[in-house]
Amino acid sequence: MQRRGWKREAAWLAVAVLILAGHAAAQQLRLPPDLTYSEAEGSPGKVVFSHQLHTAVADKCTACHVKLFRMLRPARQVTHADMEAGKSCGACHNGQMAFGPTDAAGCPRCHAGEGKPS
Amino acid sequence: MNATRWLEVRFWRLVFLVLAATGTVAAVLRFTRGLGASTNLSDQFPWGLWIGFDVLCGVGLAAGGFTITAIVYVFNLKRFTPIIRPTVLTAFLGYVFVAVALLFDLGQPQRIWHALVMWNPHSVMFEVAWCVMLYTSVLALELSPIVFERLNLERPRRIVHAVSVPLVIVGVILSTLHQSSLGSLFLIVPEKLHPLWYSPLLPVLFFVSAIAAGLAMVIVESYLSQRAFNHHLEMDLLEPVGRAMVVALSIYGILRLQDLARRGVLPTLRHPGYEGGMLLLEVGLGVLLPIVLLAIPKVRMRQAGLVTSAFLAVLGFVMHRLNVSITGMERAAGVSYFPSWMEVAVSLALVAVGFAIFGWAVQYLPIFHNPQGSSPAPRG
Amino acid sequence: MKGAILFDGTKCIGCEACVAACKEQNNLPATVDPELTAYTWTVVEQRDKAFVRRMCMHCESPTCASVCPVGAFQKQPDGPVTYDASRCMGCRYCIMACPFGVPKYQWDRTVPIVQKCTLCPDRIARGEAPACASVCPTGATTFGDRDQLIGEARRRLAAAPKSYVPRIYGLEEVGGTSVLILSGVPFAGLGLRTDLPLQPLPMLTWQVLSKIPDFVVVGGAFLYGIWWITNRRTDVQKRSTQQAAQPK
Numbered sequence: 001m002q003r004r005g006w007k008r009e010a011a012w013l014a015v016a017v018l019i020l021a022g023h024a025a026a027q028q029l030r031l032p033p034d035l036t037y038s039e040a041e042g043s044p045g046k047v048v049f050s051h052q053l054h055t056a057v058a059d060k061c062t063a064c065h066v067k068l069f070r071m072l073r074p075a076r077q078v079t080h081a082d083m084e085a086g087k088s089c090g091a092c093h094n095g096q097m098a099f100g101p102t103d104a105a106g107c108p109r110c111h112a113g114e115g116k117p118s
Numbered sequence: 119m120n121a122t123r124w125l126e127v128r129f130w131r132l133v134f135l136v137l138a139a140t141g142t143v144a145a146v147l148r149f150t151r152g153l154g155a156s157t158n159l160s161d162q163f164p165w166g167l168w169i170g171f172d173v174l175c176g177v178g179l180a181a182g183g184f185t186i187t188a189i190v191y192v193f194n195l196k197r198f199t200p201i202i203r204p205t206v207l208t209a210f211l212g213y214v215f216v217a218v219a220l221l222f223d224l225g226q227p228q229r230i231w232h233a234l235v236m237w238n239p240h241s242v243m244f245e246v247a248w249c250v251m252l253y254t255s256v257l258a259l260e261l262s263p264i265v266f267e268r269l270n271l272e273r274p275r276r277i278v279h280a281v282s283v284p285l286v287i288v289g290v291i292l293s294t295l296h297q298s299s300l301g302s303l304f305l306i307v308p309e310k311l312h313p314l315w316y317s318p319l320l321p322v323l324f325f326v327s328a329i330a331a332g333l334a335m336v337i338v339e340s341y342l343s344q345r346a347f348n349h350h351l352e353m354d355l356l357e358p359v360g361r362a363m364v365v366a367l368s369i370y371g372i373l374r375l376q377d378l379a380r381r382g383v384l385p386t387l388r389h390p391g392y393e394g395g396m397l398l399l400e401v402g403l404g405v406l407l408p409i410v411l412l413a414i415p416k417v418r419m420r421q422a423g424l425v426t427s428a429f430l431a432v433l434g435f436v437m438h439r440l441n442v443s444i445t446g447m448e449r450a451a452g453v454s455y456f457p458s459w460m461e462v463a464v465s466l467a468l469v470a471v472g473f474a475i476f477g478w479a480v481q482y483l484p485i486f487h488n489p490q491g492s493s494p495a496p497r498g
Numbered sequence: 499m500k501g502a503i504l505f506d507g508t509k510c511i512g513c514e515a516c517v518a519a520c521k522e523q524n525n526l527p528a529t530v531d532p533e534l535t536a537y538t539w540t541v542v543e544q545r546d547k548a549f550v551r552r553m554c555m556h557c558e559s560p561t562c563a564s565v566c567p568v569g570a571f572q573k574q575p576d577g578p579v580t581y582d583a584s585r586c587m588g589c590r591y592c593i594m595a596c597p598f599g600v601p602k603y604q605w606d607r608t609v610p611i612v613q614k615c616t617l618c619p620d621r622i623a624r625g626e627a628p629a630c631a632s633v634c635p636t637g638a639t640t641f642g643d644r645d646q647l648i649g650e651a652r653r654r655l656a657a658a659p660k661s662y663v664p665r666i667y668g669l670e671e672v673g674g675t676s677v678l679i680l681s682g683v684p685f686a687g688l689g690l691r692t693d694l695p696l697q698p699l700p701m702l703t704w705q706v707l708s709k710i711p712d713f714v715v716v717g718g719a720f721l722y723g724i725w726w727i728t729n730r731r732t733d734v735q736k737r738s739t740q741q742a743a744q745p746k
Contacts (some may be wrong), residue, residue: 003509018503029635029636030636030637031635032635035665055513060513060514061513061514061515061517061518061519061633062514062517063517065519065521065522066518066521066528067528070522071515071518071519071522071633072519072522072523072629072632117537149608150608151608152605152606152607152608152610153605154605154606155606160603160605161534161535161603161605162594162599164590164594164603165590165594188721190635192721192723192724192725192728193725193728194725194728194729194731194732196732223589224588224589225587225588225590225603225609225610225611226587226588226609227588228609229586229587229588230587232567232568232585232593233567233568236568236569237568237569238564238566238568238569239707240564240703240707241564241565241566241567241569241703241707242565242703242707243566243567243589243591243592244567244568247567266680281719283725287721287722287725287746289717290717290721291717291718292719294713295710295713295714296739298706299706300556302706303591305702305703305706306561306565306595306699306700306702307594307597308695308702309597309691309693309694309695309697310597316611318702319708321706
């Protein structure tokens with residue numbers, strides 16, 4: 001589950017660092033690459049999903065996979081209708097757990113365009 | 119019929135009806151809702167009452183079939199002939215009971231025939247399945263002369279009677295194999311079965327205890343037949359059965375003691391926990407006490423002493439099988455198991471139906487008459 | 499290639515990517531059970547600060563394959579221990595016997611089958627790694643040839659001896675498994691049984707079963723012999739009484 005505070009992610013990162021530090025060779029976390037969703041009609045810009053940003057706030061992959069998102073053959077389209085129904089991104093991005101589609105910051109927070117993680 | 123007798127008959131008929139009714143309800147729940155909803159079984163505890171009691175005890179308590187037929191046909195002790203028919207009937211009903219109980223326990227009982235065509239000779243359960251299937255057929259054949267007699271089919275009766283000896287020998291071989299294999303089932307879980315019951319000797323212990331239990335059931339069945347049908351076996355036949363029981367129980371007791379000592383688990387009984395207590399109860403009540411009682415001629419010669427000892431031996435036998443399959447598996451499983459009311463209802467209903475069929479068979483078949491062509495049992 | 503998995507506990511961060519991938523690959527319900535069940539074929543458990551994966555160990559000499567009366571389990575030459583649901587009649591001996599507590603049952607179904615990790619035979623056949631190995635972000639779960647993975651495990655143990663317990667779990671336990679585990683903490687602390695014999699468990703029952711043909715022959719002869727002796731005695735008795743009754 002996502003948490004607003006920074007203490008938990010700091011502790012999580014510390015534990016990860018401790019475990020990883022036990023290794024002679026430096027170990028890289030092989031996260032899936034950024035995912036670009038296809039644009040529907042009237043979209044103000046491409047949505048690029050960043051695992052790096054999101055793994056900082058979700059403690060396990062199973063927080064989202066597979067109940068909200070497929071993993072091996074990811075879907076390439078999410079609609080606002082899906083989100084409002086609480087599916088996919090909308091499970092958290094509903095204005096309570098995380099910012100929602102009608103947030104004051106506006107559309108560019110997600111629709112940042114090509115090459116920019118949202 | 120005096121008043122007490124009338125009440126007794128009425129009482130047992132009521133018991134039968136209640137058991138049959140609850141058993142039917144439980145059966146419906148089992149097959150409409152699945153095993154999870156109708157039993158207290160789980161991934162941690164996949165085998166419960168229906169295996170521990172219905173299968174393990176059902177097969178063992180029917181062991182009188184091969185013991186008595188061997189005594190009469192192989193060892194040629196013809197004076198025990200009157201015991202054969204009721205014992206073989208008990209055995210046959212026992213194996214049918216096991217088969218029906220399996221239909222409840224298997225997750226997909228409609229596939230029970232799979233072992234006939236899908237073979238895995240490395241599996242103890244495969245061997246048990248085949249031996250039980252074949253032996254039930256042998257029992258049916260051994261019972262057939264009774265039916266032929268009733269239906270006045272002389273030729274078939276004579277044919278079966280002519281092959282009695284080979285049939286009995288095949289029956290003894292098959293019985294030895296599957297009685298011991300029920301113990302062998304548990305050889306493969308040395309890390310799960312409690313050391314008070316796990317032993318490389320499990321097949322031998324199961325076989326010897328089955329012999330003792332079969333003999334005890336001969337006495338119990340005779341007693342119950344007397345209560346129900348006013349037919350009983352003469353003490354001069356039952357008393358030697360009691361003596362044979364002492365021998366069988368003693369051999370079992372010695373093997374068990376030796377095994378426990380050799381594996382170094384006897385000292386744990388000095389401060390018995392739950393498992394230690396169950397073992398002491400099982401061996402004390404079910405092995406030591408019957409041996410002591412039956413060794414005293416005064417006790418053995420009287421029906422009350424003989425029957426009490428037999429009941430104790432049966433109790434000890436059931437306790438051993440339940441301890442191996444349930445008590446001994448609980449600690450490693452990390453869960454404690456007790457059957458659901460539906461499991462108990464089905465098991466009791468099947469036992470009740472078995473009793474009822476026995477009573478019905480006694481009424482319509484010459485169960486308590488000597489086989490035609492056999493010399494009358496000598497007295498004295 | 500004999501497919502095998504190497505799980506390195508020192509690299510696992512408990513992210514459960516493997517759990518999620520397994521769910522998707524096998525069309526399992528998304529809910530993650532805390533323990534293995536018929537619907538969750540791999541789990542990541544946290545013990546103190548260490549993580550361990552639980553899954554089918556795909557034993558070299560599988561106990562489940564030995565005990566199943568209808569041969570529903572088979573060890574494939576390329577590694578996985580597969581389960582043929584069409585054979586299964588639900589006796590649950592496999593569940594009772596598996597030393598690692600792997601096979602699980604569909605207790606909620608009226609037509610239940612046993613379920614466990616399959617090592618993704620479809621993916622292996624296509625030359626891909628099982629789903630869990632393909633998504634692990636740290637390389638804690640890797641897939642490869644068993645002998646090569648053993649070599650890799652030995653290299654890691656030699657290169658960083660202070661980071662590991664000096665043992666490859668699954669190398670020899672119950673005759674060896676195709677899932678090999680390395681750990682930075684004692685294996686018993688991870689909930690892995692350390693009291694398992696090195697001999698495959700099926701040997702314990704095969705020792706008894708293999709003697710059956712001999713027993714049938716010897717036993718049959720023995721019983722026939724007893725009958726012959728006791729029958730002769732009765733015959734002799736009968737004949738002597740007949741002779742005595744004959745008029746001289």
